[in-house]
């Protein structure tokens with residue numbers, strides 16, 4: 064059953080249309096990704112879900128609540144991790160958690176949360192002494208301290224190194240596994256592909272696709288490449304005869320096959336049939352970035368923060 068329903072949501076800032084006629088629903092207990100390039104309207108969408116912005120038209124419902132009109136009730140079921148969480152420099156980790164816990168009637172056990180998020184040994188550390196990864200973990204802890212049913216995490220790994228990013232992904236999975244529905248805003252393809260159960264791809268304020276990461280990629284009939292070194296002489300005709308194969312090239316001893324459909328399976332089956340062993344076999348398949356290009360006609364720039 065959907066716990067969040069967004070119907071025909073539109074929001075503009077002056078003449079700038081940030082979100083236009085957006086509709087989607089989020090199921091209980093899933094990690095629902097909102098993926099799109101900078102300025103696509105992701106933050107505006109989640110701010111409307113969190114009751115921080117009033118939609119110009121359309122409606123949002125979170126566990127049956129209208130986030131704008133029932134903000135006080137929503138506060139008890141939705142935790143939001145903001146894109147840039149700043150705290151007073153000298154506020155200690157334990158003080159921040161205790162303070163935020165005091166805002167709720169039935170908060171989570173903030174000490175347990177601090178331990179779960181690997182911050183126990185930082186309890187007495189001031190905010191300005193924390194690393195980027197520790198600040199992110201604290202901001203996740205603060206989003207969870209009200210024991211919410213829904214957690215909104217906005218660009219939580221931007222600025223983190225790859226190791227800290229992976230640790231954070233594990234944390235988000237733990238949050239989901241504890242029964243919390245997670246809305247994850249990201250402009251990182253890898254993050255979306257790795258973490259999200261379903262994804263809303265948005266571009267220029269509009270929803271352009273909604274599916275599982277695998278479903279989005281499967282819909283793209285993008286060209287794939289298979290490279291290998293054959294154990295014995297291989298006649299190109301063995302491969303060019305396959306309907307999946309578009310071209311066969313030789314680069315020294317390496318054979319490079321491009322094509323579509325289930326190319327890897329087609330090529331490896333043909334090789335087995337001819338008793339040829341493929342050494343050093345590598346396949347490059349379509350990913351979410353190919354799906355984005357197919358959906359919008361342009362490349363997704365992930366570099367800007």
Ligand SMILES: Nc1ncnc2c1ncn2[C@@H]1O[C@H](COP(=O)(O)OP(=O)(O)OP(=O)(O)O)[C@@H](O)[C@H]1O
Pocket residue numbers: 076079080081099100101102103104105106107108250368
């Ligand atoms: N307060 C505001 N006033 C005017 N324009 C705004 C305001 N907030 C956002 N915008 C504009 O609305 C559009 C959508 O912004 P939004 O922050 O929702 O996108 P986003 O996908 O979250 O982008 P980012 O990843 O850069 O945060 C952008 O063009 C942005 O410049």
